[in-house]
């Protein structure tokens with residue numbers, strides 16, 4: 001139960017709502033702004049008082065302002081809605097997850113008295129008006145999941161709202177394996193978008209599902225799967241590179257490579273199958289590189305004592321030459 005306070009305020013004319021059927025979520029777009037400041041500001045604008053029906057401070061104290069009296073929070077949508085406002089400016093700051101959970105509990109508790117806790121009964125101010133309210137960083141999907149959870153309170157996601165290198169690395173991995181972070185990219189903050197990417201990854205790989213306790217929490221199972229996939233991708237890339245066929249696009253390079261290989265075969269420096277492979281366009285780049293190193297170490301023509309292998313072996317056996325191709329005279 002969230003403890004709710006109903007402060008005594010001076011109100012102008014208020015009218016009771018008859019059929020409350022939805023909740024609209026707001027922020028005051030101010031990092032620090034108490035319900036009293038809101039009330040005084042709105043009164044100053046000539047309104048009957050604070051436009052929101054409910055308000056929560058960052059210290060998690062919850063207030064009923066207009067309550068079931070019609071609010072002034074979303075033009076054209078005030079007659080049948082609660083206007084819940086969470087202190088802060090979520091265009092420039094992030095919602096602390098502890099605060100979000102408490103705010104969601106508050107919204108659940110008050111809404112459940114009037115309408116069903118289903119997605120379609122909750123909207124952001126921006127869904128019904130031209131505003132960014134409740135801010136671009138407000139984690140809407142996370143909030144909706146908390147508000148509409150079958151059992152409250154939903155387990156806390158320790159990653160939610162976190163910022164830093166650890167989050168950035170996780171985001172880099174998610175992107176590498178094909179998950180999308182279309183709006184914020186790898187910004188180092190674990191918000192709604194990262195949450196959805198983790199959930200999508202977990203569904204694809206059978207790690208968790210919407211009913212799972214750790215759905216959206218990148219725990220050990222998720223991290224291990226991410227790492228395994230990335231290692232496999234790197235191996236595959238290396239494998240692809242290894243299997244690239246050596247076949248220069250320029251005819252003159254092709255010709256000189258052929259000459260080089262042929263000469264090495266003729267001198268018995270490399271096996272003939274390499275030349276065959278080259279001629280059939282089957283010689284892999286990796287093998288060519290090894291052959292090339294080997295061929296480069298071949299003695300120059302002038303150093304070579306040109307002999308047929310059999311003769312050579314014969315000479316060696318008879319001790320006429322040493323291992324350096326030099327006649328022992």
Ligand SMILES: [Zn+2]
Nearest residue numbers: 026027125133
């Ligand atoms: Zn708003």
